[in-house]
Amino acid sequence: MQILSDISELRATLRQLRAGVDQPMPRTIGFVPTMGALHAGHRSLVQAARQRCDIVVVSIFVNPTQFGPNEDFSRYPRTLEQDCQMLEAEGVDVVFTPTAEAMYPPSASTFVDVEGVSDRLDGASRPGHFRGVATVVAKLFHIVQPDLSFFGQKDAAQVAVLRKMVRDLDFPLEIIVCPTVREPDGLAMSSRNRYLSAEERRQALTLSRALHAAETAAACGEHRASPLLQTMRAALQEEPAIRVDYVAIVDPDTLLAIDDVDAGGLLAIAAYVGNTRLIDNVLLASATGNAIVPGKKKS
Numbered sequence: 662m663q664i665l666s667d668i669s670e671l672r673a674t675l676r677q678l679r680a681g682v683d684q685p686m687p688r689t690i691g692f693v694p695t696m697g698a699l700h701a702g703h704r705s706l707v708q709a710a711r712q713r714c715d716i717v718v719v720s721i722f723v724n725p726t727q728f729g730p731n732e733d734f735s736r737y738p739r740t741l742e743q744d745c746q747m748l749e750a751e752g753v754d755v756v757f758t759p760t761a762e763a764m765y766p767p768s769a770s771t772f773v774d775v776e777g778v779s780d781r782l783d784g785a786s787r788p789g790h791f792r793g794v795a796t797v798v799a800k801l802f803h804i805v806q807p808d809l810s811f812f813g814q815k816d817a818a819q820v821a822v823l824r825k826m827v828r829d830l831d832f833p834l835e836i837i838v839c840p841t842v843r844e845p846d847g848l849a850m851s852s853r854n855r856y857l858s859a860e861e862r863r864q865a866l867t868l869s870r871a872l873h874a875a876e877t878a879a880a881c882g883e884h885r886a887s888p889l890l891q892t893m894r895a896a897l898q899e900e901p902a903i904r905v906d907y908v909a910i911v912d913p914d915t916l917l918a919i920d921d922v923d924a925g926g927l928l929a930i931a932a933y934v935g936n937t938r939l940i941d942n943v944l945l946a947s948a949t950g951n952a953i954v955p956g957k958k959k960s
Contacts (some may be wrong), residue, residue, distance in 0.1 A: 662749045664756045668804055671757050675805065678716050678754060688715035692807035694798060697721040698738035698852035699747050702842040706811040707751045709839050718805050719748055720757040722764065726772075728795030738852055757805070764800060772796045775829070776821050781916035782818040782929060783940065786906050791822045798823055799830070808835050815841040815849050817942045818925055821916050841941070843869065849941045856937040862902050865934045868941045871896035872909075875928050876943050884921045886910040893930065906931035906938065913944060923947065 665671045681688045691714030693706045709712040709716045721744055727733035741758065748756055762848040772792055778784070779791035798880035802941065812820050820838055827836060842850045848862070857865060878892050893908045912919050915926040922945050 662753055663678055664745060664758060666758045668763055674755060677773050688799050689808040690714060690716045690718060692805050692810045693719045694722045694801050695719060695721055696743050697884050698740050699744045700850045702813050702850040704751060705842050707753060708814060710811050711752055714809055718754045718755045718757060719753050720801055722759055723760055724957055726796060729787055732935040738855060750778060761952060773799045778825055779822050782909060794819055795822055795826050802832055807838050809835050811837045811839060814838050817913060817917055821914055849929045851939060853937050857934060861935040864902050865901040865939055867897055867903055868930050868932060868949055870931060879922055879945055884923050886920050903910050904933040
């Protein structure tokens with residue numbers, strides 16, 4: 662496994678790897694962009710990339726432009742040595758660890774703004790967040806030039822923004838979304854979980870319980886959004902220490918609110934547990950039993 666921080670060196674290395682030796686066709690590149698502090702959720706993305714692609718590239722970069730002025734950029738966990746050990750064990754070919762100066766030279770003044778969808782869910786709560794996400798991911802796509810890029814369902818709003826960016830800007834790649842990986846008790850895995858105290862860790866389970874309650878109600882035939890939202894809110898109110906940011910039922914592509922889930926939908930929650938903001942969601946199937954496929958044109 663190679664660990665590279667220079668953009669030119671990475672590009673040269675990937676050109677060589679893609680060409681291969683005695684290969685009738687160019688080799689495919691699977692890319693997993695991360696901010697490090699890797700956990701089993703990231704591992705699942707790497708494993709999916711390994712199964713589908715010839716070459717696996719993982720980036721580790723804590724992107725400053727997606728953090729607001731009062732957010733946790735300075736204390737965001739940085740565990741590069743342990744991360745690289747995990748990635749090597751999973752057979753990753755290249756780890757890209759650029760500096761902020763390399764990604765954002767002093768003269769840089771170009772940003773990617775995916776209008777509309779970037780202002781919904783997490784974008785409404787964190788102004789400018791998705792501008793930073795879209796910009797850094799666009800730059801990483803341009804640098805790595807992957808065939809497939811892998812993201813987790815837990816970051817559903819981010820996925821919606823990036824899918825639209827890929828469509829609008831004609832990036833020649835496919836975004837693959839992998840299921841949320843959870844702890845045995847249901848907590849969605851997140852790099853920020855390490856911020857939680859033992860009591861906060863217990864409180865955080867309320868998010869997945871609220872989603873499960875609404876998912877169960879939908880499976881039992883309740884397809885109106887209003888009662889499902891009330892089900893989630895009632896479950897969250899059982900833990901008064903939690904501060905709810907949003908509870909929403911939306912179209913997974915547009916992130917706009919929907920009135921019913923007959924055609925499927927995304928149940929989404931963001932809440933503060935202590936000082937830690939956590940997100941979680943569940944993707945519902947349509948009433949006909951067909952799973953929704955975000956990113957596909959709806960009939």
